[in-house]
Structures are given as C-alpha cells and as structure tokens.
Amino acid sequence: MSLSATAPIMIDVRGVNKWFGDFHALKGVSLQVRSGEKVIVCGPSGSGKSTMIRCINRLEPHDEGHIFVEGIELTDEVRNLAAIRSEVGMVFQQFNLFPHMTVLDNLVLAPMRVRGSSRRDAEEQAMHYLTRVRIAEQAKKYPAQLSGGQQQRVAIARALCMKPKVLLFDEPTSALDPEMISEVLDVMVGLARDGMTMICVTHEMGFARQVADTMVFMDHGEIVEIAPTQDFFAAPKSERAKLFLSQILAH
Amino acid sequence: MSLSIRNLLAVLALTLVLGGCGGGSYVWGWYVLSPKLPKGQDNLLFLLSGVGYTVAVALCAIAISVVLGLLIALPTLSTNRYARAVSRTYVEILRSVPMLVMVLWVYYGLPVLFNVSPGVFTAGVIALALCDSAFEAEIFRAGIQSIDRGQREAADALGLSYVDKMRYIVLPQAIRRVLPPLGNQFVYMLKTSSLLSVIGLTELTRRANELIVTEYRPLEIYSFLVLEYLVLIMIASWLVRRLERRMAAADRQFQAKNNS
Amino acid sequence: MSLTHTANRRPAKARRRLGALDLALLAALAAVCVYTALRIENGLNYRWDWRVVTTFLIKTDPATGRIAPNLLLEGLFTTLRLAFWGLAFAALIGVVMGVARTSKRLLPRLISGAYVMLVRNIPPLVFVFIVVFFIGSQILPVLGISQAVSEASPTSRWWLSLLFGQPALIENFVAGVFCLALFSGAYVAEIVRAGIQSVSKNQIEAGDSLGLSRIDLMRFIIIPQALRNVLPPLANQFIQLIKDSSLVSLVSIQELTFMAQDIQVLTNKVFEVLLFTGAVYFVICYGLSLIFSALERRAASARR
Numbered sequence: 001m002s003l004s005a006t007a008p009i010m011i012d013v014r015g016v017n018k019w020f021g022d023f024h025a026l027k028g029v030s031l032q033v034r035s036g037e038k039v040i041v042c043g044p045s046g047s048g049k050s051t052m053i054r055c056i057n058r059l060e061p062h063d064e065g066h067i068f069v070e071g072i073e074l075t076d077e078v079r080n081l082a083a084i085r086s087e088v089g090m091v092f093q094q095f096n097l098f099p100h101m102t103v104l105d106n107l108v109l110a111p112m113r114v115r116g117s118s119r120r121d122a123e124e125q126a127m128h129y130l131t132r133v134r135i136a137e138q139a140k141k142y143p144a145q146l147s148g149g150q151q152q153r154v155a156i157a158r159a160l161c162m163k164p165k166v167l168l169f170d171e172p173t174s175a176l177d178p179e180m181i182s183e184v185l186d187v188m189v190g191l192a193r194d195g196m197t198m199i200c201v202t203h204e205m206g207f208a209r210q211v212a213d214t215m216v217f218m219d220h221g222e223i224v225e226i227a228p229t230q231d232f233f234a235a236p237k238s239e240r241a242k243l244f245l246s247q248i249l250a251h
Numbered sequence: 252m253s254l255s256i257r258n259l260l261a262v263l264a265l266t267l268v269l270g271g272c273g274g275g276s277y278v279w280g281w282y283v284l285s286p287k288l289p290k291g292q293d294n295l296l297f298l299l300s301g302v303g304y305t306v307a308v309a310l311c312a313i314a315i316s317v318v319l320g321l322l323i324a325l326p327t328l329s330t331n332r333y334a335r336a337v338s339r340t341y342v343e344i345l346r347s348v349p350m351l352v353m354v355l356w357v358y359y360g361l362p363v364l365f366n367v368s369p370g371v372f373t374a375g376v377i378a379l380a381l382c383d384s385a386f387e388a389e390i391f392r393a394g395i396q397s398i399d400r401g402q403r404e405a406a407d408a409l410g411l412s413y414v415d416k417m418r419y420i421v422l423p424q425a426i427r428r429v430l431p432p433l434g435n436q437f438v439y440m441l442k443t444s445s446l447l448s449v450i451g452l453t454e455l456t457r458r459a460n461e462l463i464v465t466e467y468r469p470l471e472i473y474s475f476l477v478l479e480y481l482v483l484i485m486i487a488s489w490l491v492r493r494l495e496r497r498m499a500a501a502d503r504q505f506q507a508k509n510n511s
Numbered sequence: 512m513s514l515t516h517t518a519n520r521r522p523a524k525a526r527r528r529l530g531a532l533d534l535a536l537l538a539a540l541a542a543v544c545v546y547t548a549l550r551i552e553n554g555l556n557y558r559w560d561w562r563v564v565t566t567f568l569i570k571t572d573p574a575t576g577r578i579a580p581n582l583l584l585e586g587l588f589t590t591l592r593l594a595f596w597g598l599a600f601a602a603l604i605g606v607v608m609g610v611a612r613t614s615k616r617l618l619p620r621l622i623s624g625a626y627v628m629l630v631r632n633i634p635p636l637v638f639v640f641i642v643v644f645f646i647g648s649q650i651l652p653v654l655g656i657s658q659a660v661s662e663a664s665p666t667s668r669w670w671l672s673l674l675f676g677q678p679a680l681i682e683n684f685v686a687g688v689f690c691l692a693l694f695s696g697a698y699v700a701e702i703v704r705a706g707i708q709s710v711s712k713n714q715i716e717a718g719d720s721l722g723l724s725r726i727d728l729m730r731f732i733i734i735p736q737a738l739r740n741v742l743p744p745l746a747n748q749f750i751q752l753i754k755d756s757s758l759v760s761l762v763s764i765q766e767l768t769f770m771a772q773d774i775q776v777l778t779n780k781v782f783e784v785l786l787f788t789g790a791v792y793f794v795i796c797y798g799l800s801l802i803f804s805a806l807e808r809r810a811a812s813a814r815r
C-alpha cells in the first residue's frame with residue numbers, strides 16, 4: 001500500500017490521559033492518522049487498545065490532552081460530537097447489532113434519523129453495501145438468524161451506510177469461530193484497497209502485514225512503538241514489542 | 252403471584268372450613284346476598300356496581316404512573332450526577348410514604364394548595380399514580396439497565412441522538428422485559444385502590460362497607476367482597492401471564508443465536 | 512509522531528463542575544419550591560404554623576409539671592410497637608408457612624398455599640377490616656385480655672404499657688398486631704419458600720446421602736445458605752410492614768396516621784401535620800433501608 005506523506009491529517013490525538021477511578025488507563029497517548037492511512041493497533045490484553053479507539057469517537061471521554069477529528073476537537077460540545085460521530089464509524093467485537101430489527105432496518109436507521117435520508121434512498125444504499133459485504137440475500141432476516149461472520153459483516157455494512165471518513169475496528173474477529181474469520185477479513189481488505197481510513201485493533205498479524213501502513217504497539221496504557229509496517233515486523237525497536245511479536249507469531 | 256383455579260378452590264374450601272370453626276356462635280345470614288330474593292338481588296347489584304370505579308381508577312392510575320415512572324427512570328441512567336440525584340430522591344421519598352398518607356395528602360392538601368377541589372376519583376388517581384410511579388421507575392430502570400451496554404454504544408457510534416437512541420434502540424428492547432412486571436403492578440393497583448374507599452370513592456370496598464352499615468351482615472358481605480377481588484385479580488393475572496408468554500416467545504426469537 | 516509522557520497523577524475532577532443543564536435543573540426545582548410556598552402563603556392566605564407539630568409532639572403534664580409525649584409522639588410509639596410485634600409474629604408465621612410450602616406432604620402444602628394465595632390476592636385494607644372484625648369481635652373477648660390486664664400488678668402494668676401501649680387499648684392493639692402479622696406473614700412465607708428453593712438440589716442430596724434427618728438438613732444445610740438469599744427481601748418486607756401499619760389507623764388503632772388525622776381535623780392544619788407524618792415515615796423507612804444495605808455490604812465483604 002502506498003501512502004502519500006502529504007495527505008491531510010484526519011485524526012490527531014495529542015497527549016491524552018485517561019483514568020478509570022484510580023487506574024491510569026491511557027498515559028500520554030499521541031497518534032496522528034492521515035487520510036487513507038491504515039493503522040493497526042496491537043499489544044497485550046489490558047494495554048488500553050480499546051480504550052484508545054473508544055476515545056476517538058468519545059464512547060469514553062478522555063481526561064487530559066486533545067483529540068481532533070478533521071480539525072474538530074472532541075469536547076462535551078454536543079454539536080461537535082454529533083458531527084464527529086457521523087464521520088467516524090465503529091465496528092465492535094460483539095457486533096452490537098440491534099436484535100429487534102431486521103438487517104435492513106439496522107442499516108437504514110441511522111441514515112434516516114441522522115442524515116435525514118428518505119427510506120428509499122437509505123434502503124437502496126443499504127442494499128448496495130450489503131451486496132458489497134456479500135449478504136444481500138439476508139436483508140430481511142433478524143440478526144439472531146445469522147452466523148457470527150455474517151453478523152459482523154452486517155455490522156460493517158451498517159457503519160459504511162453512514163459514509164464515514166474513518167472506520168474504527170475493535171478486535172472485529174475475536175468473537176468469531178476460526179472458519180468465519182477470513183470472510184470478515186476479506187471484506188476489510190477490500191475496504192482498505194478502496195482507500196478507507198482505518199484504525200483497527202487486531203491480533204491477526206497476517207492481515208496486518210497485508211493492509212497496514214503503520215503499526216502501533218501499546219503496553220500498560222502507553223504507545224510503546226509506532227513504526228511503518230515493514231520496519232515493525234522486520235525489527236521491532238522495543239524489547240516489549242519483540243517479546244509480544246515472538247509470542248503471537250509462535251502460534 | 253399467579254392465581255389458578257385450583258388455588259382458588261383451595262382458598263374457598265379453607266374459608267368455608269374456617270368459617271365453620273369460627274362460626275360456632277355465628278348464624279350465617281346469606282339471605283342478604285341471595286340471588287333468589289329481590290332484596291338479595293338488589294344488594295348484589297349494589298356491591299357489584301363498585302367494580303367500575305375499581306377498574307377505572309387502576310387503569311387511569313397505571314397509565315399516568317407509567318409515563319411518570321419512565322420520565323423519572325431516564326435520568327437515573329444519565330451520566331449527570333445531579334439529574335441522577337434528583338430522580339433517586341424522588342424514588343426514595345415516594346417509596347417510603349404509606350399509600351394512605353398519600354391519599355390523605357392529595358385529597359386534603361391539593362384543594363388548599365391549588366384552590367381547586369379534585370373529585371374523589373381524580374384525587375384517588377393522582378395519589379395512586381404518584382405512589383406507584385416510584386415503583387414504576389424502578390421497573391423501567393431495571394429493564395433499561397438489562398439491555399446490553401453495547402446496544403447503546405452502537406447507537407452512539409452511529410451518531411443517533413439521545414431521543415432516537417431511546418426510541419428506536421433501548422425502549423423497544425426494554426419494553427419486553429418491563430411489561431410483565433408492569434402487569435403485576437396493575438394487579439397491585441387493583442388491590443390498593445380499595446384504600447380510596449377512605450375518601451369516599453364508591454368502589455368495591457366502599458360499597459361493601461356501605462351495605463354493612465344498612466344490613467349488618469359483615470361476614471357475608473366481606474366474604475363476597477373477597478370473592479369479587481379474587482375473581483377480578485384472577486382475570487388480571489391471567490392476562491398478565493398471557494402477556495408474559497408472548498413476550499418470552501418474542502424474546503426467544505430475537506435472542507435465539509445471539510449468545511453463541 | 513511523538514510519544515509524550517506525563518506524570519502519573521490524577522487530573523482535578525473536571526467533570527464535577529456544574530454544567531448549564533444542571534443549573535437549569537436546579538433553577539427549575541427552586542422555582543417549583545418557591546412557587547408552591549408563595550402560593551400557599553399569599554394566594555391562599557394559608558398560615559404556616561409549625562407549632563402544631565411541636566405542641567402535639569410533647570406536652571407538659573399540668574398535674575406534675577413533667578414532660579410527657581403528646582398525641583403525635585404516642586402515635587409514633589404505637590407505630591413502632593406495632594411494627595415490632597408485627598414483625599416478630601410475621602417472621603414466626605412466615606417461617607412455619609414457608610417451610611410448609613416446601614413440604615413433601617400435601618396437606619401442609621395445601622393449607623399454606625391457600626393462606627398465601629388468599630392473603631396476597633385480596634386488598635390489604637379489606638384484609639384489615641375482616642381480620643379486625645373477626646378477631647376483635649369474635650375471638651379476643653373470649654380470651655379475656657382486658658380482664659387480665661385490669662387485674663395486673665402495677666409493675667407488670669408498667670411493662671405492659673411499655674410493650675403494648677395503653678392498657679385500656681390493649682385489646683385493640685392486639686387485633687392490630689394480629690392483622691399485620693397475618694398479612695405480612697404471607698409475604699414472608701413466599702420469601703422463605705424462595706430462599707429454601709434457592710438452595711441447590713445437590714446440597715440437599717449431599718445432606719441426604721450423609722443420612723441427616725429432615726430437621727438437621729434444614730438446620731445445618733438449608734437455612735444457613737438460604738438465609739443469605741433471604742435477608743435482602745426480608746429487609747424490604749419489614750419496611751413494607753411499617754408502611755402497611757398505617758392501614759390499621761382505619762380500624763381505630765391510634766398509631767401515627769390515626770393521630771395525624773385526628774389533629775388535622777382538630778386544628779385544620781393540613782400541611783404541617785401531613786408533611787410531618789410523611790417525613791417521619793420517610794425517615795424510618797429510608798433510615799432502615801440504609802442500615803440494611805450497610806449490613807448487607809458488610810456481610811458480603813466478610814464472606815470474601
């Protein structure tokens with residue numbers, strides 16, 4: 001993947017600190033993501049990966065530092081928040097599809113309510129993205145009637161329907177049975193090809209090598225290393241990253 | 252608690268046995284309620300005429316208290332600690348005040364406060380609804396909190412507004428868990444409405460007490476009153492059970508494979 | 512891309528400060544309070560007079576000059592006495608009936624089942640009327656309590672009035688206690704039954720296989736485990752009992768609500784008296800619920 005170093009900065013995280021009670025979950029985290037850049041975040045369990053990307057669309061408020069999305073700062077200001085959330089899509093580990101709505105209704109709800117699209121336009125667009133994640137024929141089913149891999153693909157399509165400029169993924173494949181992982185990763189590779197800006201927490205190192213421009217390694221609430229993908233896999237600079245890679249690649 | 256026909260029969264048997272034991276010195280006078288005598292017919296109709304108010308009061312009060320309860324439950328879920336404190340205070344206070352005190356309060360207090368005298372029906376509905384709204388709020392809070400946090404987060408991540416999030420995502424899912432306890436609360440209202448006899452609402456209990464004054468046959472009339480309530484509550488709890496089964500079925504349909 | 516590190520200290524609690532919404536909320540609340548007070552004071556020429564409450568709380572005995580509780584305080588004492596005895600007997604009835612509900616034999620199950628069903632499905636007020644009529648007019652006179660009380664020695668009379676209130680009203684009081692106990696007993700029975708049934712089958716089978724008798728099984732295996740599940744709902748039921756005790760004011764038992772109504776009729780001071788009464792119930796009930804939840808937390812942390 002090539003990435004122009006002159007592309008505008010999309011997400012700018014500067015010196016962010018976050019506490020859960022007395023627990024210091026993010027310690028001075030800084031990260032810039034350019035438009036079209038694919039960032040893969042890895043690190044041991046509890047290192048603050050989820051917390052960091054949840055801060056980026058303010059599912060968790062940060063306590064110190066600044067986060068800018070396309071130059072708009074994330075604050076308690078409600079208007080900024082609504083604007084940012086409709087620009088930043090999120091895919092969860094547990095899918096979080098709405099169980100009482102059909103797949104199609106899951107997809108059209110936000111475009112209709114937030115963007116004010118008509119139902120016809122929203123459905124047309126929903127079918128477009130469902131085709132793209134290759135489950136158009138399941139549109140009338142309820143989430144519970146789908147397999148895990150299918151549900152996660154619906155969740156991706158749901159995020160795409162808002163036409164986000166950035167997609168955040170929090171371990172999108174860790175809740176899936178092994179045979180379903182690839183169908184989701186395939187969809188994500190396709191998105192990467194089309195130039196979507198992505199920040200993805202995952203332990204799928206093969207996928208990381210394939211799509212990532214930048215690797216971010218976190219441990220104990222800190223970003224320990226940020227490096228271009230090739231450099232990271234060839235020779236991680238920090239001991240902790242080395243250890244982590246050797247453990248995860250040993251499988 | 253559900254009330255089945257078998258249990259009802261057991262209750263009746265027990266009542267008769269107890270009546271038989273205690274009634275060594277008591278001469279039953281069922282003629283006051285005999286459907287064969289014109290007097291008895293009049294009395295029966297008189298007693299039954301209270302059922303309208305009993306049901307109407309319970310229905311109106313639950314309708315109001317559901318709305319109130321929901322409005323009070325929503326702030327308890329917000330991150331705003333003042334909003335939470337206000338609604339907790341409301342719940343704690345209203346939960347601790349006996350219904351009878353509330354009825355007196357509304358009936359005697361409101362006229363002084365607002366210079367309008369509510370009729371007994373209005374006062375009764377307000378008092379019942381106020382007391383019940385605290386319990387209703389707790390039911391809603393529990394129902395909403397039982398919805399997976401991920402659902403709210405997904406709605407937030409899509410940029411839905413607070414109102415849309417509640418209206419399309421949270422409440423439709425919560426309602427299935429909330430309806431059965433709400434139904435039980437309605438049964439409870441049917442029972443508590445008897446308190447309104449104190450301020451003179453001519454519902455079932457009031458009618459019975461009025462008849463006792465003229466006929467002086469308390470045991471017979473109260474027995475009939477109990478029977479009236481048992482039947483009323485049996486019907487109501489049958490409806491609630493049906494609702495519960497429906498909701499459970501719907502829940503199964505949506506949750507079927509979600510846990511896998 | 513820089514990696515900044517900051518000292519490991521917590522920020523000042525930024526989000527504790529008042530936002531615009533909080534201020535609006537508080538302003539609205541204050542406005543409602545002020546409006547209500549003004550309305551009562553000016554619009555309706557209602558004169559607040561809290562002396563009603565104080566004079567009816569305590570009086571000085573004209574004969575001896577000693578301070579004695581007046582109507583409201585006496586009513587409160589009666590309420591507390593009712594609650595105390597009601598709770599004791601409700602616990603007794605509830606445990607017996609609750610155990611009977613889980614009995615293997617049909618008759619105890621049927622009797623306890625019918626009792627619980629009956630009580631829980633008729634309105635509390637109707638129950639009060641029936642029980643007080645039945646017990647008060649049919650059973651109590653046969654027991655001859657007033658007779659016994661009037662013949663008691665001064666010391667035992669002193670004890671009696673401490674425990675049961677005025678000797679002259681003792682029969683009435685007993686009827687009230689019966690009523691509350693029988694009523695709450697049904698709810699306690701349900702709680703006890705649920706508690707017993709919450710103990711897993713395996714535990715019972717393990718006890719059975721050791722050859723324990725049914726009594727020993729109850730005593731050493733089931734009750735200790737059930738108790739833990741049963742205490743929180745029992746605490747709630749106790750609070751409910753205190754609220755329900757207001758119902759017996761309707762059969763002329765002179766507890767707090769009765770006295771409040773009396774004074775209200777006497778002085779026409781609706782707000783003071785009823786507000787005070789409501790506040791007393793709130794303090795008792797909320798206080799108890801705080802105490803119970805503190806106890807629960809302690810028990811929970813002791814277990815860990």
Ligand SMILES: Nc1ncnc2c1ncn2[C@@H]1O[C@H](COP(=O)(O)OP(=O)(O)OP(=O)(O)O)[C@@H](O)[C@H]1O
Pocket residue numbers: 020023025043044045046047048049050051052
């Ligand atoms: N809501 C919360 N309240 C308290 N502590 C939390 C909360 N969320 C996360 N934490 C703590 O913050 C730390 C970082 O959590 P986070 O979920 O970001 O880790 P992670 O890197 O995503 O781990 P995993 O790979 O297991 O998902 C953990 O130690 C966790 O216990």
Ligand SMILES: [Mg+2]
Pocket residue numbers: 049050051170171
């Ligand atoms: Mg995580």
